[in-house]
Amino acid sequence: MSAKPLRVKITYCAECGYERQALDLTQALMYEFGSRLSAIEIIPWESGSFDVSVDGDLVHSMKREGGFPEHATVKSAVRSRLGSAPTV
Amino acid sequence: MTLDRARWDTGMTYDAFKATMTRNQDRFSENEARVALDPETVRTFKSLPKGLRVLVLAEDWCGDVVANLPILGRLAKEVPTLDVRIFYRDQNPDLIARWLNQGKYQSIPVFVFLDQDFRELGHWIERPASVTARRAQERKKIFAAHPEFGAPDAPVDQLPEDVRVRLQADLQQMRENMVPFANAEVQRELRELVSRVAV
Numbered sequence: 001m002s003a004k005p006l007r008v009k010i011t012y013c014a015e016c017g018y019e020r021q022a023l024d025l026t027q028a029l030m031y032e033f034g035s036r037l038s039a040i041e042i043i044p045w046e047s048g049s050f051d052v053s054v055d056g057d058l059v060h061s062m063k064r065e066g067g068f069p070e071h072a073t074v075k076s077a078v079r080s081r082l083g084s085a086p087t088v
Numbered sequence: 089m090t091l092d093r094a095r096w097d098t099g100m101t102y103d104a105f106k107a108t109m110t111r112n113q114d115r116f117s118e119n120e121a122r123v124a125l126d127p128e129t130v131r132t133f134k135s136l137p138k139g140l141r142v143l144v145l146a147e148d149w150c151g152d153v154v155a156n157l158p159i160l161g162r163l164a165k166e167v168p169t170l171d172v173r174i175f176y177r178d179q180n181p182d183l184i185a186r187w188l189n190q191g192k193y194q195s196i197p198v199f200v201f202l203d204q205d206f207r208e209l210g211h212w213i214e215r216p217a218s219v220t221a222r223r224a225q226e227r228k229k230i231f232a233a234h235p236e237f238g239a240p241d242a243p244v245d246q247l248p249e250d251v252r253v254r255l256q257a258d259l260q261q262m263r264e265n266m267v268p269f270a271n272a273e274v275q276r277e278l279r280e281l282v283s284r285v286a287v
Contacts (some may be wrong), residue, residue: 009245015151043245051243058243
């Protein structure tokens with residue numbers, strides 16, 4: 001497992017009412033990775049955004065990919081950076 | 089989807105919607121208080137030969153609802169023959185499915201103008217295209233004037249927090265400055281819509 005602190009940032013459009021999706025993803029990451037993440041930062045933004053970055057890498061962008069991210073996609077991105085095996 | 093008297097009566101009046109708001113109620117009231125109704129708008133709606141029903145789809149968290157629904161609310165106060173009923177979008181999926189933006193987006197607010205027999209005469213969604221375009225222009229200017237904000241389409245989470253906060257403040261100020269233009273454009277589009285469809 002990587003000793004490097006891993007931070008996830010979720011930027012969501014507050015004017016679009018995307019709070020639930022941001023919180024659902026946050027919860028999923030908390031349950032899956034717990035203290036293996038150094039922080040999950042939730043950034044209220046605008047312009048129809050829903051972006052997720054892991055360790056500075058943009059792993060999902062609503063404008064780029066369209067829609068909300070699959071939780072599995074984000075978890076996989078975190079897992080690969082942690083160097084850990086999937087939790088069943 | 090059947091829209092009839094029984095369904096219509098399940099909608100909220102404008103004042104009832106305001107009373108049920110759990111978010112943005114202050115902003116909504118502020119926007120309502122500063123709406124400058126163009127006399128031409130009032131005249132256009134008052135001159136319609138018959139009263140109109142206006143079905144509205146909305147949610148209280150939505151910025152475009154908070155910005156634009158007060159314009160309709162103020163207009164309805166001036167034009168008693170305008171009967172407004174508001175339905176929460178997320179509680180009425182059959183209604184929003186009928187008035188999707190570009191056939192795919194659940195954009196709100198939706199204003200659907202109906203005759204007394206619930207036949208649709210026309211509808212209006214979200215905000216004027218002219219407002220979206222002007223916002224995009226102004227946004228570009230902000231980024232051009234502040235290289236520290238990075239590229240307009242770059243993820244904002246890459247910005248240092250203090251820079252991000254300044255960017256957010258500038259964007260909010262830009263939207264604030266655009267309110268008179270945006271309100272005038274909404275009224276222009278509503279006037280044009282009812283002038284086209286009124287019988």
